[in-house]
Amino acid sequence: MYKVVVPGDFISDEVNRAGEGTYVDEGKVYAMHYGIVNDKGEIKVVALSGKYVPTNGDIVIGKIVEISFPYWIVDIASPYEARLHNSEFAGTRRDKIEFGDMNKYLDLGDLIVAKVLNVDALMRVNLTLRDEFKIGDRGRLIEISHTKVPRVIGRSGSMIKMLKEKCNCFVFVAKNGRIWIKGRDADMNLALEVVLMISNEAHTSGLTDRVAHFLDSFKKNREGDRE
Amino acid sequence: MKEEKIELIKDGKRLDGRDFEDLRPIKIEVGVLKRADGSCYFELGNNKALAAVYGPREKHPRHLQDAKTAVVTYRYNMAPFSVDDRKRPGPDRRSVEVSKVSRESLDPVILKEYYPKTAIDVYVELLQSDAGTRTAGINAASVALAAAGIPMRDLVSSVAVGKIDGEVVLDLNAVEDNHGEADMPVAMVARTDTITMLQMDGRFTKDEFERGLKLAKKACHEIYELQRTALIEKYSKSVGEGEE
Numbered sequence: 001m002y003k004v005v006v007p008g009d010f011i012s013d014e015v016n017r018a019g020e021g022t023y024v025d026e027g028k029v030y031a032m033h034y035g036i037v038n039d040k041g042e043i044k045v046v047a048l049s050g051k052y053v054p055t056n057g058d059i060v061i062g063k064i065v066e067i068s069f070p071y072w073i074v075d076i077a078s079p080y081e082a083r084l085h086n087s088e089f090a091g092t093r094r095d096k097i098e099f100g101d102m103n104k105y106l107d108l109g110d111l112i113v114a115k116v117l118n119v120d121a122l123m124r125v126n127l128t129l130r131d132e133f134k135i136g137d138r139g140r141l142i143e144i145s146h147t148k149v150p151r152v153i154g155r156s157g158s159m160i161k162m163l164k165e166k167c168n169c170f171v172f173v174a175k176n177g178r179i180w181i182k183g184r185d186a187d188m189n190l191a192l193e194v195v196l197m198i199s200n201e202a203h204t205s206g207l208t209d210r211v212a213h214f215l216d217s218f219k220k221n222r223e224g225d226r227e
Numbered sequence: 228m229k230e231e232k233i234e235l236i237k238d239g240k241r242l243d244g245r246d247f248e249d250l251r252p253i254k255i256e257v258g259v260l261k262r263a264d265g266s267c268y269f270e271l272g273n274n275k276a277l278a279a280v281y282g283p284r285e286k287h288p289r290h291l292q293d294a295k296t297a298v299v300t301y302r303y304n305m306a307p308f309s310v311d312d313r314k315r316p317g318p319d320r321r322s323v324e325v326s327k328v329s330r331e332s333l334d335p336v337i338l339k340e341y342y343p344k345t346a347i348d349v350y351v352e353l354l355q356s357d358a359g360t361r362t363a364g365i366n367a368a369s370v371a372l373a374a375a376g377i378p379m380r381d382l383v384s385s386v387a388v389g390k391i392d393g394e395v396v397l398d399l400n401a402v403e404d405n406h407g408e409a410d411m412p413v414a415m416v417a418r419t420d421t422i423t424m425l426q427m428d429g430r431f432t433k434d435e436f437e438r439g440l441k442l443a444k445k446a447c448h449e450i451y452e453l454q455r456t457a458l459i460e461k462y463s464k465s466v467g468e469g470e471e
């Protein structure tokens with residue numbers, strides 16, 4: 001079962017297994033977060049809440065909040081804002097983007113899927129674009145705590161796979177806790193409900209089974225209505 | 228000015244019926260505010276404190292950012308209706324001081340270097356006040372910080388000791404504070420017995436001071452256990468809801 005700890009709780013004497021979310025004091029491992037202990041391999045404490053901090057290679061969903069030539073400033077649901085250089089478009093278009101033209105490519109409020117290129121010591125975050133980067137008018141965006149993203153994805157992608165199949169939707173989960181859902185309205189409503197359910201019950205066991213049960217009973221009801 | 232002498236100890240008991248080494252009843256609730264990143268409601272007898280933590284978030288204005296660590300701010304505020312005579316709203320000399328010492332009592336346990344250039348804002352509102360509000364505020368803020376997922380070395384616990392009718396007693400209430408001889412709020416890390424705040428108003432002899440500090444340490448350990456239980460119960464409660 002899960003073991004919940006609060007900051008300062010003693011976890012172990014095995015200092016060389018101390019991992020993320022822990023600290024070592026006088027030869028003992030203590031918890032650094034209010035969270036759950038993961039004792040497989042490294043001793044880790046997974047926080048129950050907290051803010052997203054970008055790391056290299058993360059795929060995030062961002063929103064353009066400012067244009068400051070030659071960068072777009074992007075909100076990535078983090079204490080740190082990210083920036084995207086306009087040369088990111090050079091791959092698709094040879095010609096240079098002029099000073100006043102940046103909003104023709106990406107305007108304020110546009111949502112993008114991007115990869116964190118690097119984060120420097122001053123916490124300046126640079127983004128790079130992926131092939132399919134623009135989130136158009138279709139679909140919905142939900143924001144949950146980034147600490148719950150692993151549960152939405154599930155063990156080796158089991159949860160997200162089920163969500164996609166049973167809800168008949170395109171679902172994209174970004175590392176910063178933003179989720180993009182695309183599909184028919186009724187399907188999106190269902191997917192949204194399930195995601196919120198996962199987020200609310202993220203730390204409970206047997207969640208995948210419960211979600212499966214919920215989706216099956218929902219389907220039955222819908223078929224029942226048609227008859 | 229003539230003041231009528233009030234007898235604070237009758238038949239070996241205090242006015243509210245407590246023994247010398249008794250705390251007032253404590254109630255802790257975690258996650259009471261939806262929009263805050265972490266929050267806690269803390270009751271210590273007739274004191275009612277509400278703490279909200281926001282952040283880590285972008286620090287504004289920019290020049291107040293620290294390139295190496297997060298910046299912690301702490302606002303202690305008494306509601307106008309929290310005391311018998313209406314308190315004039317807004318910060319005053321006293322609340323600025325309490326805010327400063329409270330922030331410094333929590334500062335050493337927060338691992339600020341994990342979030343450079345950000346702000347961690349702690350707001351503590353006193354809805355009802357009956358002496359010992361700064362200690363109630365610190366206890367609430369410490370739990371709220373943990374609930375917000377902020378990396379910390381430990382939780383901080385806090386309590387006051389004082390002297391009434393020549394006796395060293397724990398956790399003064401308002402009458403005892405006003406008519407007593409000394410009041411000494413203490414904040415500490417229970418695990419390591421590290422004192423992070425110690426103030427004194429009035430006079431203790433060296434012996435009384437040492438006895439008082441010992442009392443405070445013991446009480447801080449009690450409060451720490453309550454804080455810890457509150458956080459862990461919050462978690463098991465949400466498990467229960469999930470299993471409906």
